[in-house]
Amino acid sequence: MIYTSTRNAGIQVTSAYAITKGLSDEGGLFVPSEIPDISQDEIAALGSMSYSERAFAILKKFLTDFTDDELMEAVKSAYDSGFAVPDTVQIAQLYPDCYILELFHGPTCAFKDMALQLLPHLMTISAKKCENMQGNKIAVLCATSGDTGKAALEGFRDVAGTSVTVFYPEDGVSDMQKRQMVTQEGGNVHVCAVKGNFDDCQTGVKEIFGDKELNGYLAGKSMVLSSANSINWGRLAPQIVYYISAYASLLAEGEIEAGEEINVCVPTGNFGNILAAYYAKAMGLPLNKLICASNSNNILTDFITTGVYNRNRDFHTTMSPSMDILISSNLERLEYHYHLGSNCKDLSGWHKKLNEQGCYEVNDLVKTKIAKDFYGNWCSEADTAAAIRNVFDKYGYLMDTHTAVAFRVYEKYRKETGDQTKTIIASTASPYKFCSAVYQAFGNAPDADEFITARRLEELTNTVMPEPLIKTQSLPVRFRDSVETSEMINIIKSL
Numbered sequence: 113m114i115y116t117s118t119r120n121a122g123i124q125v126t127s128a129y130a131i132t133k134g135l136s137d138e139g140g141l142f143v144p145s146e147i148p149d150i151s152q153d154e155i156a157a158l159g160s161m162s163y164s165e166r167a168f169a170i171l172k173k174f175l176t177d178f179t180d181d182e183l184m185e186a187v188k189s190a191y192d193s194g195f196a197v198p199d200t201v202q203i204a205q206l207y208p209d210c211y212i213l214e215l216f217h218g219p220t221c222a223f224k225d226m227a228l229q230l231l232p233h234l235m236t237i238s239a240k241k242c243e244n245m246q247g248n249k250i251a252v253l254c255a256t257s258g259d260t261g262k263a264a265l266e267g268f269r270d271v272a273g274t275s276v277t278v279f280y281p282e283d284g285v286s287d288m289q290k291r292q293m294v295t296q297e298g299g300n301v302h303v304c305a306v307k308g309n310f311d312d313c314q315t316g317v318k319e320i321f322g323d324k325e326l327n328g329y330l331a332g333k334s335m336v337l338s339s340a341n342s343i344n345w346g347r348l349a350p351q352i353v354y355y356i357s358a359y360a361s362l363l364a365e366g367e368i369e370a371g372e373e374i375n376v377c378v379p380t381g382n383f384g385n386i387l388a389a390y391y392a393k394a395m396g397l398p399l400n401k402l403i404c405a406s407n408s409n410n411i412l413t414d415f416i417t418t419g420v421y422n423r424n425r426d427f428h429t430t431m432s433p434s435m436d437i438l439i440s441s442n443l444e445r446l447e448y449h450y451h452l453g454s455n456c457k458d459l460s461g462w463h464k465k466l467n468e469q470g471c472y473e474v475n476d477l478v479k480t481k482i483a484k485d486f487y488g489n490w491c492s493e494a495d496t497a498a499a500i501r502n503v504f505d506k507y508g509y510l511m512d513t514h515t516a517v518a519f520r521v522y523e524k525y526r527k528e529t530g531d532q533t534k535t536i537i538a539s540t541a542s543p544y545k546f547c548s549a550v551y552q553a554f555g556n557a558p559d560a561d562e563f564i565t566a567r568r569l570e571e572l573t574n575t576v577m578p579e580p581l582i583k584t585q586s587l588p589v590r591f592r593d594s595v596e597t598s599e600m601i602n603i604i605k606s607l
């Protein structure tokens with residue numbers, strides 16, 4: 113399997129190179145030159161396997177420069193321990209046609225663990241395969257809207273030959289998300305707040321990658337940059353696994369028939385999670401509609417509807433902060449595949465317009481394919497809170513704010529289209545990562561102390577706060593830095 117760049121089809125690299133590099137030199141994202149097939153027989157066979165065995169079977173189709181032993185060791189190290197449920201993920205059923213795919217049972221209580229428990233293993237193996245990495249330390253950078261940062265810190269904590277630096281928007285994450293990051297243990301971890309929103313953090317990280325002077329400086333210190341965001345193929349590929357795995361589980365449990373199409377509904381910010389569902393569909397997983405759920409930052413809803421991506425709009429800070437994004441980086445990968453990779457010049461032009469003018473419009477070919485595969489809609493703050501309360505009252509199921517956005521958008525889709533297709537809703541985080549907002553959804557005022565609010569939410573809902581979150585209460589705060597976007601580069605120089 114060869115990987116190329118969305119902005120330069122002449123680039124031809126291995127998966128190991130793409131994983132260690134993270135982002136192509138000209139700013140493009142690495143994509144597989146072809147999407148492998150998965151047969152219905154292969155999907156059925158996954159039903160009797162463990163999650164790590166399923167991950168091995170699927171990822172070996174993409175990571176063909178890894179030996180079987182290397183890949184099996186990586187997936188077993190990632191998934192065979194550290195998760196709070198025996199099967200790594202869990203599927204809850206709300207009613208006959210609606211399933212919740214719980215992806216938050218890892219060590220940081222968010223779906224990002226599904227990739228970031230594996231990425232450090234993939235990256236260290238990849239580094240050994242790349243000549244340009246010999247003797248170099250990997251400096252992993254991460255911009256986060258809340259969950260990716262903690263998952264990256266935990267995944268790379270004390271991994272030999274690496275350091276990990278996380279930038280988060282100072283006022284753009286929940287109190288629990290912030291506490292998880294600033295109390296992070298490990299000798300190779302760095303955390304810094306940025307005076308801005310997530311897009312400012314993400315733009316700053318991309319500029320650091322493109323700074324030739326900085327990269328030369330780091331090379332002199334035997335260091336190379338890589339990314340833990342979903343712009344890194346090693347972050348995105350593991351997310352393909354859980355959609356195929358979920359389908360295999362439903363099939364094995366007799367909930368669906370072989371070859372039966374289902375929908376997937378995903379709360380979406382940077383477009384990585386729902387893009388993974390697209391890859392699964394392109395491989396041959398029987399998926400009907402990919403339902404893209406947004407909060408008040410509904411730029412993706414407008415794009416799916418019109419083909420126009422316009423970030424010239426107000427930025428909203430919401431109760432679902434991991435979706436507070438106006439620049440969805442992974443969309444570029446989808447555009448590449450829809451454009452058949454035939455004209456990277458178009459993609460470069462579109463994203464140049466985005467950088468310079470804040471707006472671009474895709475061509476009719478891409479618009480037509482988006483309309484076929486995707487449905488987009490959004491959810492207000494009031495509707496998010498109502499969804500949390502109504503689902504708990506009706507089904508006894510407690511959702512976090514992001515899952516609530518997805519559920520409400522799924523309701524809108526079902527009412528608008530009449531489609532009764534069985535649907536999996538991706539649940540991306542424990543409700544206790546956003547306990548103040550969740551508690552408030554029941555009409556209660558949260559306490560200034562997040563842990564007091566959490567205890568009240570436990571009593572109200574007869575649920576239990578996950579142990580990894582409880583643990584943070586007794587940990588000391590290690591990181592207090594806060595910088596302007598222009599100062600982010602100085603943090604990297606100080607490594």
